[in-house]
Amino acid sequence: MVGWHDPTTLGTAPRSHLKEESMFSTTKARTRLTGVLAGVAVLALAACSSGGGSTDGSSNDAGGDGGSGDAIVVGFSQVGAESGWRAANTKSIQDTLTAENGFDLKFSDAQQKQENQIQAIRSYIAQGVDVIAFSPVVESGWDAVLEEAKQAGIPVILTDRAVDSEDDTLYESFIGSDFVLEGEMAGEWVSENVATEPINVVELQGTTGAAPAIDRKTGFEDATKDNPNVTIIDSQTGNFTRAEGKTVMEGFLQAHDDIDLVYAHNDDMGLGAIEAIEAAGLVPGEDIKIVTVDAVKDGMQALADGKINFIVECNPLLGPDLADIIKKVVAGEEVEKRIVVKDESFTQEQAIEALPTREY
Ligand code: AHR
Secondary structure (H helix, E strand, C coil), X not given: CCCCCCHHHCCCCCXXXXXXXXXXXXXXXXXXXXXXXXXXXXXXXXXXXCCCCCCCCCCCCCCCCCCCCCCEEEEEEECCCCCHHHHHHHHHHHHHCCCCCCEEEEEEECCCCHHHHHHHHHXXXXXXXXXXXXXXXXXXXXXXXXXXXXXXXXXXXXXXXXXXXXXXXXXXEEEEECHHHHHHHHHHHHHHHCCCCCEEEEEEECCCCCHHHHHHHHHHHHHHCCCCCEEEEEEEECCCCHHHHHHHHHHHHHHCCCCCEEEECCHHHHHHHHHHHHXXXXXXXXXXXXXXXXXXXXXXXXXXXXXXXXXXXXXCCCHHHHHHHHHHHHCCCEECCEEEECCCEECHHHHHHHHHHCCC
């Protein structure tokens, strides 16, 4: 694991903040020739079923050949626009996969719905793009559509979130953070800094079935299970959004009058919790402590203001590294099956120091 990504090199695909692992076998980009017949079949099918619109991958359709010229045509299916993290991630991808950098990006927003992502991927297959990349809204249920992409000879790259498929030949590479480690970092900080006496914790989970929700829960529980002072008294999903984080926190406050700490799987839900805590006449960061994941600007500002107590970072700037992987795959070069992005963490003092130069 090495140093931090230099934001000034956006677009030049730096590798410095990545840890490359050989957890899985290394693969070579496969030739697309074997998939031509299957691709034609998928094209015909999708042409009959595509509904159009901005969520299904068809909004930028150029008419079936996936684009023109030497540009690498990439179909990217994004989870949605649920959080500040997601906005920064989308910007990083759109700022990097540009025509100037040799790409023709077809981007779609799935509005946090798996069916929209599957429709978008099928549309990209039908268009015959060179590469499909996506951040899966949930972990399970991808094998069929990924098999269709494989049969069409179109390589798939996972960004940010994992799929739970047992067949790792269905994608070329997965680049993203270690969400279990993020949960562990949060749990260790709570255990060492707050749970020196008995505390009641409520947990705001991310989207049900999403890799970061599953893994951040696991990591936090693992890191706190041996501390008898930590009791998780309630845990519900806030779907990674500020509005739902607020609503769920309001419910927690009505159900429990003894909450000491909120563990939120992202900043946005923590920011929603702050609103609920203040509306209840309590002081966030003091009466009820808050620990979150992401370290986007709004979260960092709340941390610097003393309303959040600790944040574990999740780096959203995946565009340059995704561009690098795509170019290697298209060139038939070797790519690592799993690329782990390094994350840091911030105390209130560290947030004050970091904020002036914080990029996202
Ligand atoms: O998958 C990354 C997570 O998705 C971020 O932590 C969260 O803010 C986003 O919704």
